[in-house]
Amino acid sequence: MKSEWVRAHTNIALIKYWGKENEELIIPMNNSLSLTLDAFYTETKVTFDENLKTDEFYLDDMIQDLAELEKVKTVLNIVRGKAGIKARAKVESHNHVPTAAGLASSASGLAALAGAASLAAGLDLSERELSKLARRGSGSASRSIYGGFAEWQKGTNDDTSYAVPIDDANWDIGMLFIVVNDKKKEVSSREGMLRTVKTSPFYQGWLNTLDADLSAIKDAIDQQDLHAVGAIAERNALKMHATTLGANPPFTYWSPDSMKAMDAVRDLREKGYSVHFTMDAGPNVKLICKQSQLAEIKSHLLKDFSESQLIEAKPGPGLHVVSKLSN
Numbered sequence: 314m315k316s317e318w319v320r321a322h323t324n325i326a327l328i329k330y331w332g333k334e335n336e337e338l339i340i341p342m343n344n345s346l347s348l349t350l351d352a353f354y355t356e357t358k359v360t361f362d363e364n365l366k367t368d369e370f371y372l373d374d375m376i377q378d379l380a381e382l383e384k385v386k387t388v389l390n391i392v393r394g395k396a397g398i399k400a401r402a403k404v405e406s407h408n409h410v411p412t413a414a415g416l417a418s419s420a421s422g423l424a425a426l427a428g429a430a431s432l433a434a435g436l437d438l439s440e441r442e443l444s445k446l447a448r449r450g451s452g453s454a455s456r457s458i459y460g461g462f463a464e465w466q467k468g469t470n471d472d473t474s475y476a477v478p479i480d481d482a483n484w485d486i487g488m489l490f491i492v493v494n495d496k497k498k499e500v501s502s503r504e505g506m507l508r509t510v511k512t513s514p515f516y517q518g519w520l521n522t523l524d525a526d527l528s529a530i531k532d533a534i535d536q537q538d539l540h541a542v543g544a545i546a547e548r549n550a551l552k553m554h555a556t557t558l559g560a561n562p563p564f565t566y567w568s569p570d571s572m573k574a575m576d577a578v579r580d581l582r583e584k585g586y587s588v589h590f591t592m593d594a595g596p597n598v599k600l601i602c603k604q605s606q607l608a609e610i611k612s613h614l615l616k617d618f619s620e621s622q623l624i625e626a627k628p629g630p631g632l633h634v635v636s637k638l639s640n
């Protein structure tokens with residue numbers, strides 16, 4: 314058995330996953346498509362130990378309570394089943410991304426765990442099997458197995474729902490994060506999407522337009538058409554966020570600062586930059602722009618936001634073992 318540090322990077326969806334067909338297996342309602350990023354990641358090590366009485370999960374050196382252990386346990390139990398082992402595990406993880414703030418810690422966190430746990434159990438899983446395993450912890454984690462653009466194909470059951478690589482994103486595309494709040498959000502993605510599916514009359518409207526968005530963005534990626542990629546992603550995100558206002562009880566992930574960030578993006582577009590935004594289950598805003606213009610766009614935003622709120626990201630790599638922890 315090999316206990317090694319495994320690193321997975323976060324990914325941001327350009328076509329969002331929002332709603333499950335099967336809650337337990339995490340089969341989504343629709344395909345989603347994302348870009349894995351270099352700036353934010355998780356490093357995780359798993360050690361199976363016959364002497365442990367329960368699974369233990371340390372996140373940034375702090376022991377986590379039972380609620381936080383839930384998703385982790387799901388992945389560990391599947392790995393134990395596949396490997397035929399009974400030992401409990403110690404999970405040590407370090408997030409180089411704020412946790413539960415809409416910056417996709419669940420994607421990098423559960424993908425790194427899938428990699429580290431399967432390695433520690435002596436399983437030699439393919440990327441596709443790793444994607445399915447990560448999916449059971451958190452849906453978006455299925456896409457973080459791959460670098461660049463990945464599509465999570467919804468499938469119909471546990472075996473057919475996994476992500477596939479689409480394009481290595483080795484062209485002039487980047488993301489700039491405007492972090493307006495990095496504290497834990499009130500409505501988790503899991504709870505927010507469930508409430509929306511169950512109660513929002515707008516949910517069906519959202520689903521109806523997804524096939525068209527997905528095929529248009531795949532064409533745009535093929536053509537390396539940054540403007541079209543951004544425009545489709547922005548429309549898709551706004552539609553997703555519209556569904557939450559129709560939920561009962563209604564909710565929104567937007568804050569006044571999110572709106573300020575969206576306005577700043579529109580101003581930049583008027584100045585002639587190809588820049589669009591997307592948002593996830595949190596108030597932070599992610600800009601899609603040319604990688605070669607990240608610094609220039611950031612300098613414009615410094616009149617409204619502080620240096621520490623603005624984080625530049627380039628396309629990042631897939632899951633991999635690291636020889637030592639980063640600082």
Ligand code: ADP
Nearest residue numbers: 355406412413414415416417418419422501502
């Ligand atoms: P986010 O926007 O950060 O993805 P979510 O609410 O979707 O927010 O997910 C946050 C949850 O993901 C945490 O409460 C925890 O359960 C899980 N998580 C985050 N980081 C890790 C990690 N490094 N290892 C395992 N699980 C993690």
Ligand code: DP6
Nearest residue numbers: 326329330451452453502503593594
């Ligand atoms: C808005 O993958 O965190 O970021 O599967 O319940 O763990 P669970 O949800 P999660 O949801 C991510 C939602 C999103 C959109 C996306 O990443 O596609």
